[in-house]
Amino acid sequence: MEEKLVLVTGGAGFIGTHTVVQLLKEGFRVSIIDNFDNSVKEALDRVKEVVGPALAAKIEFHFVDLRNKDDLDKVFAKSKFDGVIHFAGRKAVGESVEYPRRYFDNNLIGTINLYEVMAKYNCKKMVFSSSSTVYGQPEKVPCLEDTELKAMNPYGRTKLFLEEIARDISQAEPDWQIILLRYFNPVAAHESGKIGEDPKGIPNNLMPYIQQVAVGRLPELNVYGHDYPTRDGTAIRDYIHVMDLADGHIAALKKLFTPDFKGCVPYNLGTGRGTSVLEMVAAFEKASGKKIPMKLCPRRAGDATAVYAAVDKAAKELGWKAKYGIEEMCRDQWNWASKNPWGYQGKKA
Numbered sequence: 001m002e003e004k005l006v007l008v009t010g011g012a013g014f015i016g017t018h019t020v021v022q023l024l025k026e027g028f029r030v031s032i033i034d035n036f037d038n039s040v041k042e043a044l045d046r047v048k049e050v051v052g053p054a055l056a057a058k059i060e061f062h063f064v065d066l067r068n069k070d071d072l073d074k075v076f077a078k079s080k081f082d083g084v085i086h087f088a089g090r091k092a093v094g095e096s097v098e099y100p101r102r103y104f105d106n107n108l109i110g111t112i113n114l115y116e117v118m119a120k121y122n123c124k125k126m127v128f129s130s131s132s133t134v135y136g137q138p139e140k141v142p143c144l145e146d147t148e149l150k151a152m153n154p155y156g157r158t159k160l161f162l163e164e165i166a167r168d169i170s171q172a173e174p175d176w177q178i179i180l181l182r183y184f185n186p187v188a189a190h191e192s193g194k195i196g197e198d199p200k201g202i203p204n205n206l207m208p209y210i211q212q213v214a215v216g217r218l219p220e221l222n223v224y225g226h227d228y229p230t231r232d233g234t235a236i237r238d239y240i241h242v243m244d245l246a247d248g249h250i251a252a253l254k255k256l257f258t259p260d261f262k263g264c265v266p267y268n269l270g271t272g273r274g275t276s277v278l279e280m281v282a283a284f285e286k287a288s289g290k291k292i293p294m295k296l297c298p299r300r301a302g303d304a305t306a307v308y309a310a311v312d313k314a315a316k317e318l319g320w321k322a323k324y325g326i327e328e329m330c331r332d333q334w335n336w337a338s339k340n341p342w343g344y345q346g347k348k349a
């Protein structure tokens with residue numbers, strides 16, 4: 001079978017790099033677009049180390065910003081893509097509240113350009129990186145894909161708008177095949193410890209924050225809220241191993257190549273299990289052997305008590321299920337952290 005060529009936007013990012021590794025292992029050729037707005041070139045060098053020279057030769061890279069439609073057009077003029085996995089976009093909730101225009105510019109304009117250029121070159125298979133954030137503060141859990149959608153912040157609104165845009169395009173042009181993947185809470189890293197999440201500045205998310213406390217970059221973890229109606233008073237989330245997430249993208253991409261797949265369909269990518277903040281800290285302490293000092297703080301605005309996925313639809317229709325549990329997530333997160341305490345860039349002199 002002729003090797004399929006997949007365009008991965010944001011392929012130098014956390015989930016992008018892990019998905020590129022799995023795509024190459026699955027026999028795809030990969031073209032990556034990234035503007036290094038929230039990632040670094042070193043991450044791509046690491047991907048090549050992970051996959052080895054033979055598969056690394058199947059990676060093409062374009063330093064392109066999706067907001068530059070002419071540059072994007074040049075990439076499509078050069079190669080015939082069988083499908084697109086679209087990660088590129090900013091994804092920090094707090095930052096989006098502070099700089100909403102940056103989020104609408106990056107996430108919306110970039111994606112609209114992508115749809116336009118894909119249509120021009122008749123490439124109409126898209127796996128889109130959506131998020132559990134479109135469930136807002138769900139009244140009921142687990143979150144089913146047909147749960148009512150609402151957004152609580154500009155970042156979440158961009159994801160919700162982009163889902164609606166996908167549905168409208170699919171309605172008007174039925175030859176588009178689009179899968180929306182709603183990630184719950186991505187954590188951990190590739191088993192090699194060569195690639196992982198490397199957020200710029202102080203991490204917003206729990207696991208990279210815990211990681212930086214463990215390696216001594218931050219003094220203590222602020223636990224946002226200990227009066228939630230949960231088993232230990234702290235909030236519950238569905239943490240999912242980034243390798244499970246990567247495999248979920250492969251399963252979605254393969255589904256797009258099946259003739260029976262039609263339209264625009266959302267799938268949850270989660271484990272279906274909830275873990276509290278204190279439970280995650282305890283699991284990380286066990287995996288790392290490090291004590292994580294904590295400070296109990298008031299709840300963070302906009303946080304929900306509990307968010308975790310209903311997982312049957314992805315299992316039934318994509319043949320995908322998360323394989324890893326919290327222990328493996330903490331093991332691999334610590335492996336990445338202990339080998340790269342200062343991320344890809346190393347300690348600033």
Ligand code: WQD
Pocket residue numbers: 091093130131132133183184185186204205206207209221222223224225235236237277300303
């Ligand atoms: C998890 C829990 C915090 C930091 C967001 C986005 C979602 C996805 C993942 C992109 C919460 C608590 C956190 C800290 C803490 N991103 N916490 N101390 O808010 O569930 O989801 O990131 O797709 O779309 O909405 O993730 O990791 O920020 O928080 O106590 O220093 O950890 O209050 O209960 P969240 P998170």
